[in-house]
Amino acid sequence: MEVPQDLKYTQEHEWIRVDGKKAVIGISEFAQEQLGDIVFVELPEVGSQIEQGSPFGVVESVKTVSDLYAPAGGKVTAVNKDLETNPEKVNSEPYGEGWIVEIELSDETNLESLLDADAYSEQCQKETE
Amino acid sequence: MSQAQVLKESKGPKTPGTPGLIFEEPIVFEMGSPGRKAYSLPSCDVPEVEIETLLPPAEIREAIDELPELTELDVVRHYTRLSQWNFSIDTNFYPLGSCTMKYNPKINETLARLPGFAQHHPMTPDADSQGSLQLMYELQECLKTISGMEHASLHPAAGAQGEFAGMLMIHAYHSAKGNPRKKVLLPDSAHGTNPASATLCGYKSIQLPSNAEGTIDVAKLEAAMDEETAAIMLTNPNTLGMFEKDILKITEIVHKKGGLVYCDGANLNAIMGIAKMGDMGIDVLHINLHKTFSTPHGGGGPGAGPVCIKDILEPYLPVPVVEKVGSKYRLNADRPESVGRLKSFNGNFGMLLRAYAYIRTLGPEGIRQAAQSAVLNANYIRARLKDTFHLPFTGASLHECVFNDKGQGITTMDFAKALIDHGFHPPTVYFPLIVKGALMIEPTETESKETLDDFIEAMKSIAKKGKEDPESFHASPRLSKVSRPDEAQAARNPKLRWPGH
Numbered sequence: 001m002e003v004p005q006d007l008k009y010t011q012e013h014e015w016i017r018v019d020g021k022k023a024v025i026g027i028s029e030f031a032q033e034q035l036g037d038i039v040f041v042e043l044p045e046v047g048s049q050i051e052q053g054s055p056f057g058v059v060e061s062v063k064t065v066s067d068l069y070a071p072a073g074g075k076v077t078a079v080n081k082d083l084e085t086n087p088e089k090v091n092s093e094p095y096g097e098g099w100i101v102e103i104e105l106s107d108e109t110n111l112e113s114l115l116d117a118d119a120y121s122e123q124c125q126k127e128t129e
Numbered sequence: 130m131s132q133a134q135v136l137k138e139s140k141g142p143k144t145p146g147t148p149g150l151i152f153e154e155p156i157v158f159e160m161g162s163p164g165r166k167a168y169s170l171p172s173c174d175v176p177e178v179e180i181e182t183l184l185p186p187a188e189i190r191e192a193i194d195e196l197p198e199l200t201e202l203d204v205v206r207h208y209t210r211l212s213q214w215n216f217s218i219d220t221n222f223y224p225l226g227s228c229t230m231k232y233n234p235k236i237n238e239t240l241a242r243l244p245g246f247a248q249h250h251p252m253t254p255d256a257d258s259q260g261s262l263q264l265m266y267e268l269q270e271c272l273k274t275i276s277g278m279e280h281a282s283l284h285p286a287a288g289a290q291g292e293f294a295g296m297l298m299i300h301a302y303h304s305a306k307g308n309p310r311k312k313v314l315l316p317d318s319a320h321g322t323n324p325a326s327a328t329l330c331g332y333k334s335i336q337l338p339s340n341a342e343g344t345i346d347v348a349k350l351e352a353a354m355d356e357e358t359a360a361i362m363l364t365n366p367n368t369l370g371m372f373e374k375d376i377l378k379i380t381e382i383v384h385k386k387g388g389l390v391y392c393d394g395a396n397l398n399a400i401m402g403i404a405k406m407g408d409m410g411i412d413v414l415h416i417n418l419h420k421t422f423s424t425p426h427g428g429g430g431p432g433a434g435p436v437c438i439k440d441i442l443e444p445y446l447p448v449p450v451v452e453k454v455g456s457k458y459r460l461n462a463d464r465p466e467s468v469g470r471l472k473s474f475n476g477n478f479g480m481l482l483r484a485y486a487y488i489r490t491l492g493p494e495g496i497r498q499a500a501q502s503a504v505l506n507a508n509y510i511r512a513r514l515k516d517t518f519h520l521p522f523t524g525a526s527l528h529e530c531v532f533n534d535k536g537q538g539i540t541t542m543d544f545a546k547a548l549i550d551h552g553f554h555p556p557t558v559y560f561p562l563i564v565k566g567a568l569m570i571e572p573t574e575t576e577s578k579e580t581l582d583d584f585i586e587a588m589k590s591i592a593k594k595g596k597e598d599p600e601s602f603h604a605s606p607r608l609s610k611v612s613r614p615d616e617a618q619a620a621r622n623p624k625l626r627w628p629g630h
Contacts, residue, residue, distance in 0.1 A: 034565075037617030062616045063542070063559040065321070087621060 001124065002029045004095055008071065008111060009120035015095065016071040018111065025071060026099045027059065027090060030124045035061040038090045043079040044101060050076060052110045057100065059090065072110035074103035151610055154210045157197045158627045167201040214610045216554055217429070222580050224510075226529045226557035226569030227320070227368055229398055229420035230427060236490060237423065237483035246482055251474035255459045262458035265451045265475065268485045269435075275488075275496065276397070276414055277407025278437035282447045284476040288395060291415025291434030292326035292362075297468040298438060298445040299360050299389050299413060300330045305444075305466070310359035310388075316345050318369060318561045320393060323362045332359055339563055343369045343522035347378055354386050364393040365409070366400065368561040369522050370507065370529035370571075380410025389413065394437075397421045398573075399504055399528035402497030412439045422484035433480035447471045502574035503528040506581060510570055513585045517592050521564050529571035533564055538596035541566040544588070546613055547595075549606035551587035 007015040013031035017024045032038065042058040050056040055067035079101050083089060090098035115123065180189060223230035241247065249261055269281040285291035303309045313327035316337045324334035335353060340346040345363065361383050365373045373379065380390045389412040398421040406414045418433040419426035426432055438446070448467045449460035491499060504527050511520070511530035518532035534541040545555030557569040572581060595602060606612060
């Protein structure tokens with residue numbers, strides 16, 4: 001299972017890739033595997049504010065429906081419109097073309113409470129036991 | 130391979146299904162022939178008038194091309210054949226957890242067809258509707274007795290609307306005290322309709338993580354409960370089929386901060402006649418007549434979700450309210466503080482009638498026995514399958530038990546599909562969300578020991594074969610008319626219309 005070292009993770013299986021003030025958010029390989037075939041992603045509005053730890057969208061698979069929790073707070077600057085017609089990209093490329101939103105971070109200290117790749121891998125390991 | 134061979138090969142210890150004459154059936158648009166008609170009317174004996182001379186152009190619909198042209202017999206056979214593809218409680222075991230697919234006793238249907246009820250127009254004045262109003266009034270009284278609540282409204286059309294009605298009353302109650310409050314607490318095992326109802330009433334849903342036993346964590350509830358929290362919405366027994374044993378403590382914590390307690394009564398069938406929600410500190414309860422009181426659902430009929438409340442919420446009841454004045458009954462809509470009207474006329478009256486028939490047929494002792502048998506049946510299945518399947522929560526089960534696919538050779542979805550080849554409807558799968566790969570089995574009270582044994586043997590034989598040859602399950606079900614559709618593709622690219630229409 002792929003857990004890229006350069007990303008930060010939440011306990012709820014979202015990842016965040018930070019580049020200066022901008023950050024891109026998606027769900028992990030483990031999350032897409034657990035969810036199964038994804039059939040719908042509900043995206044937030046561009047320009048809306050999202051809060052750390054609060055739901056900002058929904059991902060629906062053939063098995064279940066899950067909220068997406070924001071790894072960090074900020075203003076949504078872009079959403080992956082492609083997922084409206086091709087939600088399966090979250091399954092096939094969770095860290096690439098399956099990205100979900102881009103935000104402008106409102107408070108970089110939010111990132112301190114997130115998991116690094118090793119801690120996140122350990123958590124996934126525990127969940128499968 | 131012939132269907133008979135497939136059947137033989139898939140046979141478990143006992144397979145209820147046998148190949149019968151089930152026909153291929155085209156879509157109705159592919160059938161018929163131009164000019165064919167299902168009627169034969171005498172020639173018109175009044176002058177024909179062009180529709181354009183009567184109506185403005187905007188009101189006239191364009192002609193629809195290519196409607197199927199069929200005889201009456203073509204139509205009857207088409208739909209009768211399609212109906213033979215159906216799976217129903219009248220044909221097979223249907224252990225769909227949380228949905229309570231109870232047998233619908235035929236006496237309910239007979240009584241619902243009595244002309245005095247079936248032909249009664251809903252706009253008939255009260256004075257000429259005394260029988261129907263009496264029935265509604267007496268059903269309310271029965272529900273109050275069974276639930277231990279103080280008032281009831283029969284209007285909500287289904288459970289989710291019952292929830293909505295209850296949350297509207299809670300909102301009205303807090304608003305009347307000067308602050309509608311902002312939040313509603315929900316355990317993470319809740320039905321998805323609960324947060325939806327809270328959100329529709331303007332509340333923010335706050336999720337409460339369950340404790341290790343799968344019930345409400347009292348310490349976490351105490352920490353989350355504050356004076357901006359309008360209510361908790363809980364389900365008792367909960368969606369794991371377990372009784373919330375701390376219910377008295379829970380309702381006390383919520384009441385202490387001025388909040389109210391909403392109970393989703395979807396699982397009332399497990400405790401009816403034994404314990405009363407009103408005694409547990411519940412302020413609002415909805416009851417699914419189509420689960421607990423045996424009225425048809427799941428394609429068989431509309432639901433009915435009466436809402437029961439305590440005195441403090443009485444001013445806000447939906448209108449009209451059925452009242453008894455002296456020996457007469459009437460509908461009263463003159464209630465200024467009411468949350469309003471939720472449903473046209475008198476709710477799904479046909480369902481109220483069937484539920485009333487069920488309650489009066491069973492009587493108090495029968496109601497209690499139905500709950501006891503439902504709990505006994507679920508525990509029989511649990512006891513006989515617990516060595517084959519993993520039980521994620523091991524506390525006492527009531528009317529349903531929740532296993533999962535941990536340690537199996539195949540997934541929960543494979544089990545669901547394979548059971549169809551054994552003649553059983555799959556249990557509820559992947560719910561509640563707090564159980565990974567959940568298989569939620571609810572047998573209800575009416576199943577015989579033989580049926581339960583057949584189901585248990587089927588589950589065991591699938592588990593055994595699933596470990597030996599998991600690949601063979603990916604094509605199941607093989608005996609149903611439609612096998613395994615591509616569910617992901619169907620959800621991603623639904624085709625909802627016949628091409629050209």
